[in-house]
Each structure stands twice: as C-alpha cells, then as structure tokens.
Amino acid sequence: MTGGRWRDRGIAALGLTVIWVLLWGSFTPLTFVGGLVIAVVVLIVFPLPAVTYSGRxxxxxxLRFAGRFVLDMVVASFQVVALAFRFGHVPRSAIVAVTLRAPSDLGLTMTAEALSLVPGSLIVDVDRRKGVLYVHVLGVESPAEADKFKEDVLELERRIVRAFGSPAERRAIEEVPA
Structure with a gap:
C-alpha cells in the first residue's frame, strides 16, 4: 500500500473517531480509544475505494460556499415551515434531473450531500457515469420553478468547485455558461 493510501486511511480513521466522540457527547480517553478501534475495524471490514483529489x-x-450554504439552510427551513403550516394547501413536489458540469466523484458527492442537507430537497438517485443527480424537491409548482431549482443546483456546484475543485474542474465550470 502506498504512502498516500495510508495517509488517506489515517485521515478517514481520524474523521470516524471524531464523529464517534461527537456522538457520545463528551471527550474522554476511553471514547477516543474506543472510537479509534471501531474506526480501524470499520475501515478493515469495509474498505473505502480510492478517491483521488487533485484539487486544493x-x-x-x-468561505463563500459555507456562508451561502448556511443562508440556504435557513431560508429553506423557513420555506418548509411555511409549506407545512399553509392550511388547505397541498404542497406539490417534483423529481428534477440535474446534469452537473464538472462531475468528478468527489464533486458529485459533495454537491449531493450539500443538497440533501438543505430542507426541502433530497437526492433520490445518481447516474455517476453521466453526472446526473435526481432530486426530490418540495414545493415545486411549475416547470419554471423546476428550471430555477436546476440553476440553483448548478450554482451550488459552482461554489463547491470554486472552494475545493481541481484546476480542470474550475476551468470546466467557467467555460460552461450558468
């Protein structure tokens, strides 16, 4: 196993350990060691595929991505609350297919995760080869609203690539009109 692969596994083990400690709600030597042991066992039993990251x-x-992401979460939370408390109105929803412009495995995953964390949207399927996300969206009443949602997803992808993308991904995002 190469040095880079060991480093990646070490980072994954550390990340899983941090999540374990956070789930327990307190940091003690026992929770840290227990989390580390469980992380190592999980990584041995369920090995992660190699993910290449050529960006920086x-x-x-x-900062731009994080700030806008927090804003999107707050706004979407209020929108979902407003839909939930509109008496006599049955909210409509749609499955929207969005073809990403720079669909690396990491970019596709990060965009899908960010979308799923925002209330009112949920990834229902992914076509990895074509770079398409199929998203269930709450509160879509018309094709124009579905198109607006697609634009919002592509803008989210743009922010993610500008934050974490490789030079090739950044060029792909800038070459394709939004």
Missing part, C-alpha cells in the same frame, strides 16, 4: 482547498471559495 481555496480559502475564499470555502
């Missing part, structure tokens, strides 16, 4: 983290892009 862009601090300004990361």
């Amino acid at each position: 983290i862009h601090p300004l892009g990361t």
Whole structure:
C-alpha cells in the first residue's frame, strides 16, 4: 500500500473517531480509544475505494460556499415551515434531473450531500457515469420553478468547485455558461 493510501486511511480513521466522540457527547480517553478501534475495524471490514483529489482547498471559495450554504439552510427551513403550516394547501413536489458540469466523484458527492442537507430537497438517485443527480424537491409548482431549482443546483456546484475543485474542474465550470 502506498504512502498516500495510508495517509488517506489515517485521515478517514481520524474523521470516524471524531464523529464517534461527537456522538457520545463528551471527550474522554476511553471514547477516543474506543472510537479509534471501531474506526480501524470499520475501515478493515469495509474498505473505502480510492478517491483521488487533485484539487486544493481555496480559502475564499470555502468561505463563500459555507456562508451561502448556511443562508440556504435557513431560508429553506423557513420555506418548509411555511409549506407545512399553509392550511388547505397541498404542497406539490417534483423529481428534477440535474446534469452537473464538472462531475468528478468527489464533486458529485459533495454537491449531493450539500443538497440533501438543505430542507426541502433530497437526492433520490445518481447516474455517476453521466453526472446526473435526481432530486426530490418540495414545493415545486411549475416547470419554471423546476428550471430555477436546476440553476440553483448548478450554482451550488459552482461554489463547491470554486472552494475545493481541481484546476480542470474550475476551468470546466467557467467555460460552461450558468
């Protein structure tokens, strides 16, 4: 196993350990060691596929992504609450297919995860080869609203690529009109 592969597994084990400690709600030596042991066992029993990351983290892009992501979550939360409390109105929804412009495995995953964390949207399927996300969207009443949602997803992808993308992904995002 190469040095890079060991490093990746070490980072994954550390990440899983941090999640374990956070789930327990307190940091003690026992929860840390227990989490580390469980993380190592999980990584041995369920080995992760190799993910190549040829990009780098862009601090300004990361700040823009994080700020807008928090704003999107707050706004979407209020929109879902408003839909839930509109008496006599049955909210409509749609499955919207969005073809990403720079669909690397990591970019596709990060975009799908960010979308699923925002209330009112949920990934129902992914076509990895074509780079298509199929998203269930709450509150879509017309084809125009579905198109607006597609634009919002492509803008989310743009922010993610600007924050974490490789030079090739950044070029692909800039070459294709939004």
